[in-house]
Amino acid sequence: MIPGTILVLEDCDEDFETVSDSARRAGVTHQILRATTGDECMEILRRGDSLPALVLLDLNTARSDGRDALRFAKSDARLRSVPFVVLTTSANPRDLGFCYESGANAYHVKPVRHDEHLRVLGEIFHYWLRAVALPEKHEVPTKNFNSTPR
């Protein structure tokens, strides 16, 4: 099985390292791709041959942000089934509302305590990469058309 990718939108280096630490601790073998702006995130999603197994979104990044990326992905038929998990500092109800309305699959507030931060991330990886049943493969549509119908 080809290990998939995890796309992380995170402009803060420390927080990204925490994501990496947590993934390592959780035994995640996926390749972790990082974007630091919403534009970069969307670019990766558009260009990539295969779809990521999970997208972790910070909401507030420079220039276009996580909200733009979320809206873009969830309005795209090809990307819609990819789980998008928001992980942000904001506990603002308005942000929560926006994200779920835009199709986010989960929303987490980043804890300030490092151990809790690690624990939250560990649970996210466990839940979305192991516990949850998702469509078998995320493939680009062209491949879908070429496959032999059963």
Place this chain on the structure above:
Amino acid sequence: MSTPIAPPPDAPLPWGSGPYSIKRHGVSLTTCESEPVQAPGCIQAHGAMLVLRLGDLVILQASENSAEFFGETPEALAGRVVAKVVGAEGAARLRELIDREPVEGNSLHAFTLPARGAAGALDVCVHTVEGVAVVECEATGRGEEIGAVDYFRGVKAAVGRMQAANGLREFCRRVTEEVRALSGLDRVMVYRFHADLHGEVFAEAKRADLAPWLGLHYPEGDIPRPTREIFKRIWIRPLPNAAGPLVELVPLANPDTGRPLNMTHCALRGASVMYTEYLANMGVAASLTLPILRDGELWGLIACHHYTPAHFPYQLRAACEFLAQVATLQLKATEQSEQLVYRLQLEGVHQQLVAMAARDGELMALTDRQPSLLDAMEAGGAALYHLDRWWCSGKTPEPAQLDALAEWLNTRPDFTSAMRPVFVTDSLARDYPAGADFAAVASGVLAVPLSRTRRDMIVWFRPETLQTVNWGGNPHEKPLVTGPNGPRLTPRRSFELFSESVRRRSLPWLNVEVDSALRLRMLVVEIVVTRSQRLAELNVDLTRSNEELDAFAYVASHDLKEPLRGIHRYAHQILESAPALDDENRKRVEGLMRLTVRMDSLLDSLLHFSRVGRTTLELDAVDLNEVVEEALEMVGARRSDGTFNVDVPRPLPGLHCDRVRVREIFSNLLSNALKYSAPAPARIEVGYLRPGEPAPRPGAPAESAGHTVFFVRDRGIGIEPRHHEQIFRMFKRLHGRDDYGGGVGAGLTIVQKLVQRHGGQVWVDSAPGAGSTFYFTLARGEAPAPP
């Protein structure tokens, strides 16, 4: 014609039957209103009268006293041509006047009949009315002591002086002076009718020794309606000897038509017994009355009294008539210029008021400064409703009465009309019975609304006229004279009776006053509108700054938390990766981590507090008993677990409030009560006091009166009174950071904010060792409370 000369034939006549004659029927009348004053059947005996058929000038009727003047009895004169009495030349002159001059209803001097024997020279005047020619003959009085008077020169000078007058009252005063100078009569008055037809002595010229009547008011009944009607059609009414005899026309009815003579325009017309008695009761022996008209309506009278019988020769009458006509012509212009002066004065003061109010941005300036609403309008009091209360100046009804009046006004179509929103009355009690309670200060009301949605308004009040004027004939001031026919025929038989006609009435409001009130309203509304525009702009600014605050809090929480998380992370990693760290450094790094966590909770509280103040309340019917249960769960306590005891002695009432916010109020207060009861098991009471329930509420703010007060009481450590205010301050803690379970010190600040959002107050009653009771009201939630 508004008053018929004779009643319809089949109507019962007040005086019995047949043509009316003062001599026969005068004293049988009970009211002036029914007296046929135009057709009294009699003339004053100092002159003689002939009634001629127009076509052939044949005598139809002649006065009883014809023999004294013409040497022939009426019976002898009847059916003869007038030339037999006045000669062919006189008859020709009469014919000429009748055919060529405007003599219909207008008596003209025809010629002077020379003295013959005992009868002196006679002035002969003629006018036509209803198909007959009326010839009136009176002694000239000339050739004797006053024969040389040059009335023309006198009148010319008089008119000049009258025209130079400044203002209406001054003008009228000069009229009285000029008429008195011309006539030599004892007292000359200008008697002015008010809109309610009662009258006032507006100007007076008199013999120095007479008591002044200037400023006295007389009820409407003193000059009855039929008399007022006649004065619209004649220029002069002479009565040279009020007590003098009357003589009838013979026959009483015109033999051609069967109708009595219409004497409206006759100088010799016999006076009503009512009137002569009226004069007699005042000691007046002769009167001369001239109307002053405005726009065809009777504005007033020039009333002249003489205390001895007088003589009013034709030329004097003509001169006085001329002055009265000049007065009539001049009156309107004078009145208009005076109104203009008043209008300018009103406008001037109103402009000042508006400028003041605009400068202050507050309408109260209209009532509590100099000048005020009362300085312009002639009113006894003024009231302004603004900012939910009355601002009064002068004499006004009580605020509760004003409230009721305002409510009533707002139901009136005239007051609420879009085009001309004004209510004006000189007798409030007539339309608004409750107004009778304060008729003394506010019989007259002039009110304009300032706002269509709220009940802001300006109201001027005028006192009852009875309170303000001197009533002529007030029995409290001078003894009542009973007439020779008993009190029944005395025009003013009792003060009570005629004061009834002006009870609960004020002097009427002038058009210029109503117009000025409307203009003031427009100017004030403009200020109000400008102000509400400014408020709207401020609101936009506030909304914007609230949004900015929101963004700030958001950014602060996010941007401050990110480095905080980084710091915590590095500290965490140092601890993990360097197990050999010595104790001291380990403690320092642990301290670093603790501080970041604390700062995190401070940021959270700040964020929460800023959100509490701005989010919209979602009001709903809420059972507070459930809310308290939920709040207990939130603070992690169960009622039965033994560590504490929460007592709700009686079920809490239902409220219309924001469930989540009110739960937060309770959870914060319960959490505090728990915290500060430790280490002993907490004993907490949650309850409420209905308005009026006798219970001590120390420290209760005045605004809480009349509202249900909720409380959360503990038996904990209590708070020193000097801290009672501080505890509601953000991040204020009275104890060490980690004592009593720690906390950032935002709970009570948030409680206060939530209570305020519900229109309530929160306060505390506490003393060290005596526990604390937190009280609060939720005024906004009480309105439609479920039973």
